[in-house]
Amino acid sequence: MTHTIGRFAPSPTGPLHAGSLVAALASWLDARAHGGQWLIRIEDVDTPRCVAGMDQLILQQLSVCGLQPDAPVVWQSQRTALYQEALDALIDSSQAYACACSRKDIEAAQAQERPRHTELIYPGTCRAGLHGKAGRAWRLRTDKFITNSPLRPNDIARAASFSIADDSVHWVDRRLGPQQQNVAQEVGDFVLKRADGFFAYQLAVVVDDAAQGVTDVVRGEDLADNTARQIWLQQCLGLPSPRTLHTPLVLGANGEKLSKQNGAAPLDSQNPFGALNQAAAVLGLLPQTASVPEALQAWTLQWRALMS
Numbered sequence: 001m002t003h004t005i006g007r008f009a010p011s012p013t014g015p016l017h018a019g020s021l022v023a024a025l026a027s028w029l030d031a032r033a034h035g036g037q038w039l040i041r042i043e044d045v046d047t048p049r050c051v052a053g054m055d056q057l058i059l060q061q062l063s064v065c066g067l068q069p070d071a072p073v074v075w076q077s078q079r080t081a082l083y084q085e086a087l088d089a090l091i092d093s094s095q096a097y098a099c100a101c102s103r104k105d106i107e108a109a110q111a112q113e114r115p116r117h118t119e120l121i122y123p124g125t126c127r128a129g130l131h132g133k134a135g136r137a138w139r140l141r142t143d144k145f146i147t148n149s150p151l152r153p154n155d156i157a158r159a160a161s162f163s164i165a166d167d168s169v170h171w172v173d174r175r176l177g178p179q180q181q182n183v184a185q186e187v188g189d190f191v192l193k194r195a196d197g198f199f200a201y202q203l204a205v206v207v208d209d210a211a212q213g214v215t216d217v218v219r220g221e222d223l224a225d226n227t228a229r230q231i232w233l234q235q236c237l238g239l240p241s242p243r244t245l246h247t248p249l250v251l252g253a254n255g256e257k258l259s260k261q262n263g264a265a266p267l268d269s270q271n272p273f274g275a276l277n278q279a280a281a282v283l284g285l286l287p288q289t290a291s292v293p294e295a296l297q298a299w300t301l302q303w304r305a306l307m308s
Helices: 018-033 054-064 080-092 103-109 201-211 221-236 272-282 292-307
Strands: 005-008 037-042 096-099 137-140 162-165 168-173 177-182 191-193 216-220 243-247
Touching (some): 018 037, 018 272, 080 096, 080 201, 137 221, 162 221, 168 221, 177 221, 201 221, 272 292
Antiparallel strands (some): 096 137
16 A cells, blocks of 8 residues: 655745644644655745745744654755656647736636636637737646546545546545535636746646655645646646645634735744644644643644544
């Protein structure tokens, strides 16, 4: 049976805060509870948004909380050749195409039919060709599912089945239960490589999870909406689809998800035990009063019982 491999993949756009620690702790506990490995991947593929030195600060914050990886840390910015290889494969199989549309073009195409404040869905304008325009980005076709391989959950994830039928992806989240999304209708053909030359998050994360053998993706519930796109892309590339577990969110005073954008306070490295207890409470785990290593051991046992 495949060895459990989990990962925590922060973006170095700011320090860890209470919300991101919940995801980090949950992914670490899940790997430990299953006797597996826990990896850290720095998701710095969106280079313009990254802050110099923030990757090292995040690693230091995790370390003082006792959350240390079982293999060397990897940086997405050093893995662009892998992303290009995957994009080339999608282009060669006619699953990806060049797009000349700007955001204004897409907004104009949907101006009459899109309700205000709803997601901007790409209508497939360039699917049939650029018509003399210069390509700006690369997109994945979602109007029909094309794959040269049978659907591939990884060995551990076989119990958490998923399927793709009638352009809809169906899957089972380990916390949220059965989920589904019609990618074509709710997202449209999504970007794989941006107009500024940087690879998109969806392509990078799918390639990296496969390359690192990740079997279980444990992350915040705000990222659950990405799952269908990632399963679709994984299957287009003939890659295994990990199981998913999306953790509860920590909310700010305004009732919205706590984030760097709404002023979340950086994790206090001087009080890791307090921060860990707060994160554990969000996950439904009992408070601990011993040392950090003893607390992590106790929470691992609780997590095993909770997730069994």
